[in-house]
Amino acid sequence: MSIKCEVKSVESLACYTYRILLRPAQPVAFKAGQYLLAVMGEKDKRPFSIANSPCRENELELHIGAAEHNPYALEVVEHMKAALASGDSIEIEAPHGEAWLREDSEKPLLLIAGGTGFSYVRSILERLLSRGTKQPIFLYWGGRDECQLYADAELQALAGQHANLTYVPVVETAPAGWSGKVGNVLEAVSTDFVSLAAYDIYICGRFEMAGAARELFTAERGAERERMFADAYSFI
Template sequence: MTIQCNVKTIEPLARNTYRIILAPQTSVDYKAGQYLMVVMGEKDKRPFSIASSPCRHNGELELHIGAADHNAYAIEVVEAMNHAYANNQTIEIDAPHGSAYLQSPSDRSLLLIAGGTGFSYTRSILDHCVSQQLPQPIYLYWGGKDSEQLYAMRELEKIATEHSNVHFIPVVEADEQDWGGKKGNVLEAIEQDFDSLSGFDIYIAGRFEMAGAARDRFVDHKLANKERMFADAYAFI
């Protein structure tokens, strides 16, 4: 369904990363973990995960868009959002989309894996789980090139402190002198921490190659159930 949206706010989250709040003129009924398409042209629709959760969004839709200099695909969307915001115009979206949403009901433990701004996908799922007071263990692994990219660290640490079943594990690739957390590849960090993933529902957002590698490695080496692994990338690879 195509919907016109007002651009309510645009603000930087980190280097080349922006939080955009859209106010749809028609309510959007979506599930935690789904995405929307920003309509840039008749045959040009660009997907972005919805970072807000369906239970706590007040009718608004939150996006986290990484728009680095080499990523014209995202930069053009941010520019269009800025233009609409400055000129009191609307942005058209097509929503909701995606089958990698939170599976319910399920009492299986949850493993949420995010690379970069793929965090927005896992944020929607985590926020929904917390708001619904789901009791099972929830592990969120978030990988970034450096700690600056992990822009929601304080938010996640607060959630983990307030909810004993939530565990947040940040991972950075850069060798930062003052970084006290895990370093390296986020999938390798998970492999080091778990002997078996057989009891988990696994949700993944990041580059297609990361999602593909996670499925291959976790099924082959960590007893993960392929049917209980969810990523929008799996519709294409």
């Protein structure tokens, strides 16, 4: 479905990451974990995860990592900034994606994000917490350094408020006094879990990360292939 949106705000977070809030001209019926396409041209439509859950009405939130070496994302941020300044609307197509939250499942959940792939798991987490989900939720977020984990304080606070939520930040390069894990996020998960057979697993990051997770977790930790969800799996 093609939808016009007002750009409400474009906020710089950290490490070339931007939070963008859109107000769609009509309600968008989507599921937690789905994505939209930012329409840049007739044949140029770029996917970004919706970072909020459906319970937040009349608003779509995006988190876009747009470093100078990433023109694919940076051009979208500039497009959004220009629309905000001029008052013009932008066009999206939504919803898309099959890796949405399976709300009928009672399995414990493992949410894994790399970089701005956090926007995908954030939508799922927001939905779970708003529903008062009781099953255990484990969220692992990996980045090159602490700066990439731009919502670390928010997640630490949520984990303190919800006894069933465990948040584990993982960085490749740690600053002095770092209390999270250091290294690769998939290796951190593999170290912490003897078995993943009982879990629903939701993953968002680079395609190679999603592929590696599926191979590692099914082969070595007993994860069920059909209970692992990532939009990347539609393409690899």
